[in-house]
Amino acid sequence: xxxxxxxxxxxxxxxxxxxxxxxxxxxxxxxxxxxxxxxxxxxxxxxxxxxxxxxxxxxxxxxxxxxxxxxxxxxxxxxxxxxxxxxxxxxxxxxxxxxxxxxxxxxxxxxxxxxxxxxxxxxxxxxxxxxxxxxxxxxxxxxxxxxxxxxxxxxxxxxxxxxxxxxxxxxxxxxxxxxxxxxxxxxxxxxxxxxxxxxxxxxxxxxxxxxxxxxxxxxxxxxxxxxxxxxxxxxxxxxxxxxxxxxxxxxxxxxx
Numbered sequence: 390x391x392x393x394x395x396x397x398x399x400x401x402x403x404x405x406x407x408x409x410x411x412x413x414x415x416x417x418x419x420x421x422x423x424x425x426x427x428x429x430x431x432x433x434x435x436x437x438x439x440x441x442x443x444x445x446x447x448x449x450x451x452x453x454x455x456x457x458x459x460x461x462x463x464x465x466x467x468x469x470x471x472x473x474x475x476x477x478x479x480x481x482x483x484x485x486x487x488x489x490x491x492x493x494x495x496x497x498x499x500x501x502x503x504x505x506x507x508x509x510x511x512x513x514x515x516x517x518x519x520x521x522x523x524x525x526x527x528x529x530x531x532x533x534x535x536x537x538x539x540x541x542x543x544x545x546x547x548x549x550x551x552x553x554x555x556x557x558x559x560x561x562x563x564x565x566x567x568x569x570x571x572x573x574x575x576x577x578x579x580x581x582x583x584x585x586x587x588x589x590x591x592x593x594x595x596x597x598x599x600x601x602x603x604x605x606x607x608x609x610x611x612x613x614x615x616x617x618x619x620x621x622x623x624x625x626x627x628x629x630x631x632x633x634x635x636x637x638x639x640x641x642x643x644x645x
Contacts, residue, residue: 422456423456423458423480424478424479425458425460425479426460426470427459427461428443428461428471428482428484429486430487431465432619433485433619442515444461445625446485446633449625449633453631471501473496473497473500476500476510480510480641481510481512482511482512483515483633484512484518484521484524486517486518486521487516487517491522493521493522498523505527506607507608508609509608510609510642511610511611511641512612513637514611516615519570519615528611529577530576530577531575532574534571534575535571536569536570536571537568537569538568541566543567544564544567544586544588544616545586546561546562546600547584547586547587548560550581555583555603555632555639556584557635559628559631559635560628562628564616567616568618569590570598574602576602577604579599579602579604582599584599585599599615600616601614601615610639612640614636
C-alpha cells in the first residue's frame with residue numbers, strides 16, 4: 390500500500406514538474422520583445438545614405454540592443470510607416486525628418502502624442518526633426534532655432550552630465566563638419582541637458598549650442614539630439630551610435 394502511494398506521488402510530482410516546465414517555456418516564448426521604430430521621410434542624399442538615414446541608425450541599434458526588435462518606417466510606407474497599429478506595438482520611436490514635415494498626417498501625429506503622454510512611449514527626435522509635427526505637438530512650442538547655417542562648422546559634443554543614462558560610456562567627441570543651429574531654441578525648459586555643444590566656425594570663432602535635451606511629457610520621455618545633418622555621415626559615428634543606444638534604453642517605458 391505504502392509503495393503504491395509513493396509511486397503515485399512520484400508520478401504525480403513528475404507530471405506536475407513536466408507541466409510546470411512546459412508552461413514556463415510557453416510563458417518565455419510568449420514574452421514579446423521590446424520594439425524600437427526608426428522612422429525617416431526618405432529625403433537624405435543617396436550618396437551619403439543610399440537607403441536613407443533610418444536604415445543606418447537601425448543598423449547601429451541592431452548590433453547593440455539585445456532582446457529588441459529594431460524596425461523601419463518611412464513616409465512612403467502604407468499609413469506613412471507610423472500608423473496607430475504600428476504605434477501600439479512600439480516602445481520607442483526615433484524620428485528623422487527634414488523637407489516633408491507637413492506631409493505627415495495629423496491623425497498619425499495625434500496617435501504618436503497620445504502614446505507618449507498616456508502610454509509612456511519614448512520619443513527621440515534627430516537633427517532637423519526639431520521642427521517635426523510630432524515634436525512640436527508633444528512639447529507644445531514652435532521648436533525653432535534662431536538661425537540655420539550650412540557652413541560646415543566643426544562641432545564638439547560635450548558630455549555635460551556624465552551621470553545621466555544617455556551619457557553612459559560617452560566621452561566628449563567631435564564632428565568635423567555639420568550644419569549650425571543657433572540658439573535660442575524655442576522649446577520648454579528641459580529637465581536635463583546631458584549633452585552640450587560648441588561650434589567652431591570657418592573663421593575660427595566659437596558658438597555654443599545645446600546638443601541633447603530631455604523632457605518628461607505625461608508618462609513618456611522625450612529626447613532631442615541635434616547632431617545629424619544629412620550631407621555628412623554622422624550616424625555612422627560610433628559616438629553617435631552609443632548616444633542613440635543609451636537614449637533608447639533611457640526613453641523606453643519600464644516593464645510592468
